[in-house]
Amino acid sequence: MRGxxxxxxxxxxxxxxxxxxxxxxxxxxxxxMIGTETVMTLTKAQDVxxxxxxxxxxxxxxxxxxxxxxxxxxxxxxxxxxxxxxxMQLADxxxxxxxxxxxxxxxxxxxxxxxxxxxxxxxxxxxxxxxFVRHPxx
Amino acid sequence: xxxxxxxxxxVAGMLxxxxxxxxxxxxxxxxxxxxSRVELEAVPFYPQKEYQCGPAALAMALRWSGLPISPEDLTxxxxxxxxKGSLQTxxxxxxxxxxxxxxxxxxxxxxxxxxxxxxxxIVLQNLGLSWYPVWHYAVVVxxxxxxxxxxxxxxxxxxxxxxxxxxxxxWARGNYWGLLILQPDxxxxxxxxxxxxxxVLGLEKARQFRAAVDGYHTALTRWPKNLTAHIGxxxxxxxxGELENAEKAFRKAICFHSNSGPAYNNLAxxxxxxxxxxxxxxxxxxxxxxxxxxxxxxxxxxxxxxxxKRE
Numbered sequence: 001m002r003g004x005x006x007x008x009x010x011x012x013x014x015x016x017x018x019x020x021x022x023x024x025x026x027x028x029x030x031x032x033m034i035g036t037e038t039v040m041t042l043t044k045a046q047d048v049x050x051x052x053x054x055x056x057x058x059x060x061x062x063x064x065x066x067x068x069x070x071x072x073x074x075x076x077x078x079x080x081x082x083x084x085x086x087x088m089q090l091a092d093x094x095x096x097x098x099x100x101x102x103x104x105x106x107x108x109x110x111x112x113x114x115x116x117x118x119x120x121x122x123x124x125x126x127x128x129x130x131x132f133v134r135h136p137x138x
Numbered sequence: 139x140x141x142x143x144x145x146x147x148x149v150a151g152m153l154x155x156x157x158x159x160x161x162x163x164x165x166x167x168x169x170x171x172x173x174s175r176v177e178l179e180a181v182p183f184y185p186q187k188e189y190q191c192g193p194a195a196l197a198m199a200l201r202w203s204g205l206p207i208s209p210e211d212l213t214x215x216x217x218x219x220x221x222k223g224s225l226q227t228x229x230x231x232x233x234x235x236x237x238x239x240x241x242x243x244x245x246x247x248x249x250x251x252x253x254x255x256x257x258x259x260i261v262l263q264n265l266g267l268s269w270y271p272v273w274h275y276a277v278v279v280x281x282x283x284x285x286x287x288x289x290x291x292x293x294x295x296x297x298x299x300x301x302x303x304x305x306x307x308x309w310a311r312g313n314y315w316g317l318l319i320l321q322p323d324x325x326x327x328x329x330x331x332x333x334x335x336x337x338v339l340g341l342e343k344a345r346q347f348r349a350a351v352d353g354y355h356t357a358l359t360r361w362p363k364n365l366t367a368h369i370g371x372x373x374x375x376x377x378x379g380e381l382e383n384a385e386k387a388f389r390k391a392i393c394f395h396s397n398s399g400p401a402y403n404n405l406a407x408x409x410x411x412x413x414x415x416x417x418x419x420x421x422x423x424x425x426x427x428x429x430x431x432x433x434x435x436x437x438x439x440x441x442x443x444x445x446x447k448r449e
Contacts, residue, residue: 031374032407033376033404033407034399034400034404034432035373036339036366036373036374037343039366039369039370040335040336040339040366040401042400042430042431043365043366076245081391084346110285131442
């Protein structure tokens with residue numbers, strides 16, 4: 001009886017370890033070709049970042065941020081630190097915005113800018129306006 | 139602070155009425171430069187069998203794009219018996235498996251532009267009520283701006299006329315989902331860069347590599363610097379075993395994007411497979427040098443080449 005228990009201890013240890021190893025998502029970065037889809041996602045994220053930076057550099061956007069008590073330089077630094085996944089989340093939300101409003105025109109433009117600024121500051125944690133933004137625990 | 143919250147409410151209102159709300163152009167004459175009346179009379183007709191509007195609609199569009207196919211050939215790929223219908227994703231993946239671009243469009247303006255350009259559009263309509271939907275695929279083959287009608291191949295009706303208003307109502311409930319089926323050397327009239335590249339990528343993922351090469355080349359005619367297209371051509375040629383063509387493609391990518399890690403990385407693999415180890419090494423080193431989010435992959439490539447023993 002003792003013998004079996006003794007062996008069982010080692011066997012169970014081994015089994016547990018193997019199961020743990022098998023269940024861990026082992027991210028083996030193999031030496032491989034980069035897939036087309038990966039390039040597409042990467043490029044999209046870069047484009048979004050570029051657009052975002054251009055937006056943050058606009059005078060009218062900057063003045064809105066300052067009026068809200070947000071430092072544009074700090075905002076830009078925080079946007080730079082966003083991961084690709086967060087950038088794409090932001091891009092998705094921006095895609096949902098109504099585009100090309102011929103009737104609304106100027107009004108939509110101004111409102112759009114305010115919305116985008118609020119969205120960015122929400123993600124960065126300055127404000128807590130939108131419930132769909134997952135707020136970083138500060 | 140007061141005006142601030144009013145602005146917020148306004149924005150929220152606009153958003154939650156849905157983009158469909160704002161994008162409700164029942165005056166498609168805004169689609170610039172289209173003839174006032176178009177009908178693609180030569181679009182073939184397959185009267186649908188029970189529940190088989192999906193295969194029928196797709197067969198019509200595929201046949202129009204030059205593929206001799208009938209609804210029966212498509213039933214297995216497209217029709218889901220348990221749903222008694224065809225899922226939109228199944229329509230798209232079936233088209234791709236037959237080497238066709240499946241391009242999703244939205245809205246009356248784009249639809250009219252495409253029909254005017256000679257492309258019939260598969261549409262998903264709800265012919266029932268919002269709380270008792272009757273989903274139906276039909277093919278738009280024409281329109282008349284002055285009469286304000288749309289002409290469809292629908293069900294067992296060869297030429298079904300529907301007023302813009304009714305068509306809009308039925309199409310709106312399907313979120314204005316429209317599908318173009320095109321040969322890979324054709325661009326939609328309303329082509330958007332991201333969406334078209336996605337459609338071609340779909341071909342590559344469906345292992346239709348020859349069609350993918352064509353599709354990516356088509357993308358480059360409109361967007362010559364698009365990196366995804368260049369890489370896609372290289373990767374597709376690689377999958378076809380055409381290493382020389384793959385090499386050319388990656389070098390072209392580098393021409394337009396001289397600091398592209400993926401282009402150098404993939405070029406390195408191609409060169410290695412051709413036995414050109416020294417050149418492969420240089421390419422891999424460039425990839426590592428330019429770095430980026432995928433730099434660990436480039437590093438692995440470099441290590442693999444360095445460890446490669448010449449036979």
